[in-house]
Amino acid sequence: MGMLQNAVNWLLGRDQRGAWELHEEMRERQLEQMLIPTWEEGESGPRMLLNMGPQHPSTHGVLRLFLELEGERVVRVEPDIGFLHTGIEKTFEYKKYEQGVTLTPRTDYLSNVFNTWAYCMAVEKLLEVEIPPRAEYVRVIMGELQRISSHLVWLGTHALDIGAMSVFLYAFREREMILDIFEMVTGARMMMSYFRPGGLAWDIPDGFEEVVASFIDLMPSRIDEYEALLTNNPIWRERTQGVGVVDAETAMAMSVTGPILRATGVAWDLRKAMPYSVYSEFEFDVPVGTHGDVFDRYRVRMQEMRESIKIIRQALDKLPGGPHRVDNHKVAPPPKEEIYLSMEALIHHFKLWTEGMLVPPGEAYAAIEGPRGEIGFYVVSDGSARPYRVHMRSPSFNNLQIISHMAEGGLVADLIAIIASLDPVLGEIDR
Amino acid sequence: MLADFIETIVKILVVVVVLLTGFAYMTWFERRVIARLQVRIGPNRVGPEGLLQPLADGVKLFFKEDIIPAEADKALYLLAPMLAVVPSLLAAAVLPFGPDVTLFGRTIHLYIADINIALLYFLGLGSLGVYSVVLAGWASNNKYALLGGLRASAQMISYELAMGLSVLAVVMLTGSFSLVDIVEAQAGGRWFVLMQPLAFIIFVITMLAETKRAPFDLPEAEQELVAGFHTEYSGMKFALFYMGEYIGMIVISGVAVSLFLGGWQGPFAEQIPLLGVLYFFLKVAVFMFFFVWMRATLPRLRYDRLMQLGWKVLLPLSLANVVVTALAVVARDTGFFGLLG
Numbered sequence: 001m002g003m004l005q006n007a008v009n010w011l012l013g014r015d016q017r018g019a020w021e022l023h024e025e026m027r028e029r030q031l032e033q034m035l036i037p038t039w040e041e042g043e044s045g046p047r048m049l050l051n052m053g054p055q056h057p058s059t060h061g062v063l064r065l066f067l068e069l070e071g072e073r074v075v076r077v078e079p080d081i082g083f084l085h086t087g088i089e090k091t092f093e094y095k096k097y098e099q100g101v102t103l104t105p106r107t108d109y110l111s112n113v114f115n116t117w118a119y120c121m122a123v124e125k126l127l128e129v130e131i132p133p134r135a136e137y138v139r140v141i142m143g144e145l146q147r148i149s150s151h152l153v154w155l156g157t158h159a160l161d162i163g164a165m166s167v168f169l170y171a172f173r174e175r176e177m178i179l180d181i182f183e184m185v186t187g188a189r190m191m192m193s194y195f196r197p198g199g200l201a202w203d204i205p206d207g208f209e210e211v212v213a214s215f216i217d218l219m220p221s222r223i224d225e226y227e228a229l230l231t232n233n234p235i236w237r238e239r240t241q242g243v244g245v246v247d248a249e250t251a252m253a254m255s256v257t258g259p260i261l262r263a264t265g266v267a268w269d270l271r272k273a274m275p276y277s278v279y280s281e282f283e284f285d286v287p288v289g290t291h292g293d294v295f296d297r298y299r300v301r302m303q304e305m306r307e308s309i310k311i312i313r314q315a316l317d318k319l320p321g322g323p324h325r326v327d328n329h330k331v332a333p334p335p336k337e338e339i340y341l342s343m344e345a346l347i348h349h350f351k352l353w354t355e356g357m358l359v360p361p362g363e364a365y366a367a368i369e370g371p372r373g374e375i376g377f378y379v380v381s382d383g384s385a386r387p388y389r390v391h392m393r394s395p396s397f398n399n400l401q402i403i404s405h406m407a408e409g410g411l412v413a414d415l416i417a418i419i420a421s422l423d424p425v426l427g428e429i430d431r
Numbered sequence: 432m433l434a435d436f437i438e439t440i441v442k443i444l445v446v447v448v449v450l451l452t453g454f455a456y457m458t459w460f461e462r463r464v465i466a467r468l469q470v471r472i473g474p475n476r477v478g479p480e481g482l483l484q485p486l487a488d489g490v491k492l493f494f495k496e497d498i499i500p501a502e503a504d505k506a507l508y509l510l511a512p513m514l515a516v517v518p519s520l521l522a523a524a525v526l527p528f529g530p531d532v533t534l535f536g537r538t539i540h541l542y543i544a545d546i547n548i549a550l551l552y553f554l555g556l557g558s559l560g561v562y563s564v565v566l567a568g569w570a571s572n573n574k575y576a577l578l579g580g581l582r583a584s585a586q587m588i589s590y591e592l593a594m595g596l597s598v599l600a601v602v603m604l605t606g607s608f609s610l611v612d613i614v615e616a617q618a619g620g621r622w623f624v625l626m627q628p629l630a631f632i633i634f635v636i637t638m639l640a641e642t643k644r645a646p647f648d649l650p651e652a653e654q655e656l657v658a659g660f661h662t663e664y665s666g667m668k669f670a671l672f673y674m675g676e677y678i679g680m681i682v683i684s685g686v687a688v689s690l691f692l693g694g695w696q697g698p699f700a701e702q703i704p705l706l707g708v709l710y711f712f713l714k715v716a717v718f719m720f721f722f723v724w725m726r727a728t729l730p731r732l733r734y735d736r737l738m739q740l741g742w743k744v745l746l747p748l749s750l751a752n753v754v755v756t757a758l759a760v761v762a763r764d765t766g767f768f769g770l771l772g
Contacts, residue, residue, distance in 0.1 A: 163731025
């Protein structure tokens with residue numbers, strides 16, 4: 001209170017002290033708050049208070065976990081987030097709807113296609129436009145490729161955290177092939193921003209189908225390779241089976257989604273449960289687990305990769321021709337050739353690039369099934385070219401809540417396995 | 432007398448140089464092999480095929496700032512890395528590298544010392560190695576280091592028992608603790624791995640645990656404890672821990688080769704002594720490859736599972752093995768098999 005008073009006094013010129021003294025005083029107080037005891041008396045002997053992260057090899061970014069340990073046993077886990085806060089949600093409000101697209105991949109660098117997709121779907125709902133089928137199919141193909149690549153990063157880091165370091169490099173070898181496909185389509189490997197409200201930024205290049213087909217022909221044998229190293233490995237099983245168990249009720253109560261929820265036996269996959277895009281046209285299964293432990297999460301994600309391959313194969317077979325973007329020039333610019341010849345096209349182009357697309361007032365929520373769970377975008381429009389508010393429902397944020405339930409009572413080594421199996425992306429948690 | 436003295440000094444120098452070079456090239460070997468196993472290339476820039484990489488690493492570490500944490504126990508902090516290297520080097524004294532050589536009319540034994548308690552000496556030095564880890568963990572005054580030190584002490588103590596008992600089976604077969612005698616008893620391809628396969632397997636597992644190598648690398652489990660007991664160490668002190676670990680690997684492989692794989696024995700080794708030395712180092716290299724291979728393949732065990740494996744599986748198995756071996760030895764000595772037929 002005194003500090004605030006001092007600050008007010010200083011601002012109003014009542015305090016004769018300079019800014020430097022005030023700064024010094026604030027710093028001292030901060031230091032006082034930071035001086036926490038490192039040992040505490042517990043029921044069975046002293047407890048070590050350990051600050052794990054934000055710089056630690058296996059907190060998957062800048063997650064800070066505050067641990068209370070009795071020997072190697074974890075008594076309490078408290079996640080502390082916010083080290084990667086970028087203010088992306090707020091930044092959306094200052095960007096036009098098209099510009100917002102480039103912000104979406106920056107939240108979750110591993111599933112950037114999905115973020116863009118959900119954002120575009122929400123804006124399309126507000127605009128009430130139907131996107132052409134070719135765009136929907138390409139979105140599905142790109143999305144499922146991204147799901148595989150995201151799961152590959154999860155698999156690699158998960159295995160690395162448990163000590164099987166080779167799997168990491170094998171997984172990244174295949175991820176590299178997916179990134180090459182992305183580069184072929186968009187010119188970027190990670191921050192693609194390929195989708196636009198109303199379709200795709202541009203059509204897929206020649207030879208895309210062949211490259212994807214050869215990749216999905218190869219991939220199943222590579223997944224077998226990872227499984228050969230891990231699935232029946234007794235050490236792997238010991239480290240993962242019965243570790244970090246969570247039941248379906250708790251998981252649902254904590255609004256956990258994605259593979260973590262499915263590992264508890266709940267077949268909740270938005271692609272099946274609330275089909276969006278063209279997912280109702282594909283045949284695929286929703287893999288579920290039974291025990292809800294780290295091993296089941298592993299099995300579910302491995303199976304999901306195989307299902308994604310199935311979806312990509314079907315989508316490639318059915319890939320229709322036609323435009324890649326809606327023919328509504330209030331939303332999508334007219335083709336470049338027309339601009340030189342048609343006055344209206346020129347005006348549309350000029351309006352879109354100066355004023356931006358005007359979105360009717362209202363609000364919309366669009367959710368899709370990302371690699372980590374439900375990715376949702378809630379967009380509120382006031383009729384202008386910039387959103388009034390954008391909120392992102394990020395799966396990692398909700399999934400991280402359950403870490404205390406899973407890890408308390410286990411060992412430090414289990415905690416590492418549990419973090420890896422949650423597959424959090426901190427950029428998405430802090431936004 | 433003087434000649435003997437000079438001979439011993441020369442042999443010590445040679446062995447130390449060989450071990451230090453072996454350590455340096457073991458790091459290169461490990462990085463190249465593990466890179467090939469992981470579809471990478473590995474260090475190949477410094478010198479031909481990256482052969483000067485160990486030198487570059489050494490120079491780099493030498494010029495690193497040597498940090499001693501403010502709250503550390505300075506004396507113990509300095510002592511710990513020394514304790515990591517010295518026992519490993521000392522243990523090499525009892526290894527027979529090859530058959531006797533005649534040079535300038537003198538018969539030179541290719542070992543530094545043939546003491547009649549060589550194996551006890553080796554196991555004792557192995558236990559001393561625990562102190563480096565525990566002291567490093569404690570003296571750093573860092574929580575991760577402390578946890579690493581605790582893990583290491585528990586792990587090494589529990590695995591030493593099983594290791595001692597698996598060695599005992601071989602000792603009973605030869606009736607000697609001397610490695611020189613044990614190697615000689617395996618002449619003509621009668622390797623003890625054929626007679627004692629179980630003891631060999633137990634020894635190999637405990638060997639991985641003793642040297643803190645994957646899948647038993649819990650004390651320095653990077654993903655859990657950052658760098659475990661040597662989190663706070665930098666520069667040459669950090670390098671000394673590595674040196675201790677790799678020399679330990681070479682020496683313990685040498686012991687395993689002498690105990691179970693016939694040491695320097697092999698075709699024509701008696702006639703051409705240099706061939707014996709070559710056989711010895713080839714066999715050691717096989718173990719080295721095994722170490723690297725395990726690291727590339729296996730996930731890390733969990734702490735409690737590690738203790739269970741040590742106390743509930745390996746210890747009873749090695750005890751049973753000792754009992755069975757003892758019965759067999761008694762039967763052999765009393766001519767029981769002769770009575771049977």
